[in-house]
Amino acid sequence: SEQGYGSSKTGFAPVGENHMHLSGNKQVTGEAIYVDDIPATIRDLYGALVFSTEAHAEIVSIEPTAALSLPGVVDFFTAKDIPGFNEIGPVIQDEPLFASPIVKCYGYPIGVVVAKSYEAAKEAARAIQTSISYKKLEPIF
Secondary structure (H helix, E strand, O other): OOOOOOOOOOOOOOOOOOOOOOOHHHHHHOOOOOHHHOOOOOOOOEEEEEEOOOOOEEEEEOOOHHHHOOOOEEEEEEHHHOOOOOEEOOOOOOEEOOOOOEEOOOOOEEEEEEEOOHHHHHHHHHHHHHHOEEEEOOOOO
């Protein structure tokens, strides 16, 4: 069978009509520009998330001082640094962007390190991850 692409008479995409994606031509011809195609500048910063190493716990303390002193590290941000709401979601914003103060699952984002290189950001994120003190909470079954 053959698939064709025509222009819609209505401008909408009703069921049963074929419609080409707006960026389709650029993607198939190699003309599309992606983030990795853009050359880095000296002002670029890189981020690395700091993840929870506990499944259900309260964050007692985070000590980022040693990580912030590593070469190239610019800053570390947690829920406390977000002005306004720390909630995200596609329809209902009911999920914390960064865990605070309760971690609800292993690997949940606690914060983000910003640095002048990706390698520096990852190194600092690992250092901060080991500096977090938790109070384990009773499992929920």
